[in-house]
Amino acid sequence: MSKSNNQSLFPQELKEKVINLYKAGDLEELVALAEPLTEQFPKELMLHDVIGAANMGLGNIKKSIASFEKSLQINPNHAEAHNNFGWAKHISGASEEAIENYDAALKINANFAEAYNNRGIAFRSIGNFSAAIKDFQNASKIDPSYADALFNLGNLFKDNGELEAAISSYKKSIQVNANYAAAYQNIGNIFMVKGDFNQAIIHYKAALGIMPENPEFSFNFNNAIKKYSEILFNQAVVLHDEGKLDAAINEYESALSIRSNFAAAHFNLGIIFKAKNKLDAAIDSYENAIEIEPNLAKAHLNLGILRQEKGELDVALKHYEIARYIDSENPLTYVFTGAVLHMKNHLDEAIESYKAALKIKPEYAEVYFQMGQVHDDKADLDAAILCYKNALQFNPDYSHAYLNLGVALQMKGYNTEAIKNYKEALVINPNLFASYSNIGHALLSTGEVEAAKDSYKKALHIQPEYAEAYWNLSGTASSIGEATGWLEECLATDNHHQNAQLMLSALKFYEGDEASFHQLIASPLGSHPFSRSFSWVFSLPELPKLYFTAWQFYDFVTSKCVKSRPFYEFGVWRGVVFKHLINTFKKGYGFDTFEGLPEDWHNEKKGSYTSDGSIPIVDGGEFIVGNFEDTLPDFFSVPRPTASLINFDSDLYSSTICALMHSNSVIDAETVLIFDEFLMNPNWEDDEYKALEEFCSENSFSYEVLAVSFFTKQVAVRLIKND
DSSP states (O other): OOOOSOTTTSOHHHHHHHHHHHHHTOHHHHHHHHHHHHHHOTTOHHHHHHHHHHHHHHTOHHHHHHHHHHHHHHOTTOHHHHHHHHHHHHHTTOHHHHHHHHHHHHHHOTTOHHHHHHHHHHHHHTTOHHHHHHHHHHHHHHOTTOHHHHHHHHHHHHHTTOHHHHHHHHHHHHHHOTTOHHHHHHHHHHHHHHTOHHHHHHHHHHHHHHOTTOHHHHHHHHHHHHHHHHHHHHHHHHHHHTTOHHHHHHHHHHHHHHOTTOHHHHHHHHHHHHHTTOHHHHHHHHHHHHHHOTTOHHHHHHHHHHHHHTTOHHHHHHHHHHHHHHOTTOHHHHHHHHHHHHHTTOHHHHHHHHHHHHHHOTTOHHHHHHHHHHHHHTTOHHHHHHHHHHHHHHOTTOHHHHHHHHHHHHHTTOHHHHHHHHHHHHHHOTTOHHHHHHHHHHHHHTTOHHHHHHHHHHHHHHOTTOHHHHHHHHTTOSSHHHHHHHHHHHHHHOTTOHHHHHHHHHHHHHTTOOHHHHHHHTSGGGGSHHHHHHHHHHTSSSOOEEOSSHHHHHHHHHHTSOTTSOEEEEOOTTSHHHHHHHHHHSOEEEEEOSBOOSSOBTTBOTTTTBOTTOOOOOTTEEEEESOHHHHHHHHTTSOOOOOSEEEEOOOSHHHHHHHHHHHGGGOOTTOEEEETTOSSSTTGGGTHHHHHHHHHHHHTEEEEEEEEETTTTEEEEEEEEOO
């Protein structure tokens, strides 16, 4: 502001009031007060200057220009008026005319820093950058503390692409004025152009710290954070895809350090932590993602999977439910729900969940496979077989579907078909050692012992640490010594294999070394069904003959029989044993419903071991179809030939006692009774054993045990009539 040229006429009190209104920014009140005063004090420069400045601030450029013209009429050498007049012209778009006013101001006052700065702005606006640079430099040279000149010089360098020079000028303006928010902002802009997002964020943050309510500053700060975090995120994704998990973690965490609410980064960290088996860290990451984006269905899904792996099944189900609510068209939510329901033994619900997944994705082979496993557990083998076949229809290279299909077929007694499927699995995956093991089971059940051995050995060739194969080989042995060798191999591979420990102690007992057995009996394993079975055998007056395969056992038993007599079999199933025995005895009677177990047998469901009503066709065989309580009274109501051998393979106590009671008339001292599920099962004392004991008690019999097979659970006895 210029000083009044008529100090005596313009009261000091009014002067101070006008100046205070200007400083306070009360521009409209100032104009309302000052304009009437120009009538009274027309030569007062200060009044015209301040009215011009106020009108310029109010956007009244024409009035502003008029005030500055009056100032210059009063004092043509008034440099500030020329400067202000120039600024008014500049903001009205007349930059070239403005330059003339700045020239006049500088002619009057060559050290007028503000005029240099304003003229530099005008030169910049008309594209005369060299003149503008010179003016800004002159302004800052005259007044080194002139932050605006340094700032404007930075703007000019920035416009010219001289970014380092621009940053230098902006930093100098900040040195002069530490609260120069626009300078911080522009430095941030340059670093954004340079791709140095970290420095951009630092400077945007400084600008916001000075002017926290500035929307542009806030937008730029958030935009820089977003872009920088996305760059770090994308770098992490590349590292993740390359398998460089630790490096990827560092990049994701860097992204989160500047943008903590980056849900995708939290989610991807969860994936990596899961891959590194850091389940708790993965859970934390997914929970962070969900906190930011509650409707992130895939995070709920993955969190459910982790909770499932930790055994927190109800929590897992809750997350799957939320994921399903958010994204009802994602079949995985139904698949994993089905898996948890299966684990909780809610089998029907599990099947319904899998069916829901198939409605969304009808050709989902994995779902058919998993649903097949549920049907396996329900003992619904036909449904399981259909599921595995569907899985193979949609994925012909699904080796495990062939494997499980083979198991289901084998459980239904279709050994040839089972072996075919195991071999198909091996064509797809030659290292699927379980297929060789299962082929061994199927071959052994049909009497092909040597072929079974070869198959178990092939499993071991693929997986030398497969303890179960050594265990299975011990069940093919022809001597105690051979079986002992396989059991020792099994324990060398897995020294916690309880069955092998127990069986080895029993074999040693047979060879006269009782110490290890007595030691096991005194341990917690003393209540194991194997231990109870061994104890019963070892309590007999004499140790019976010991065999390892059913076929060795049958060969020994038949050698003790009167071969001219027929045999009887209670529980025929597919007729495999019947066909083996008919080769020796030529005539046999078989009794079965051919529809499976008539009632549940512990964990085996009613209907298990069905032959689907298919009755074997065997020369010399006569089959009596129906429940024992219905067919046996009628069959044995007439004299029947005395039995050479009776094979009780009906499993249940109720069926076995029924068969024993009704077949009493065909049993004599030479008849050999075979019980197929006599020993080793968890509840063996309640089944065929119980039936034999009860039958003997009620009919004044005792019995001599001729042979046992711990591996096949069989016992052969002859009855002795008590006097």
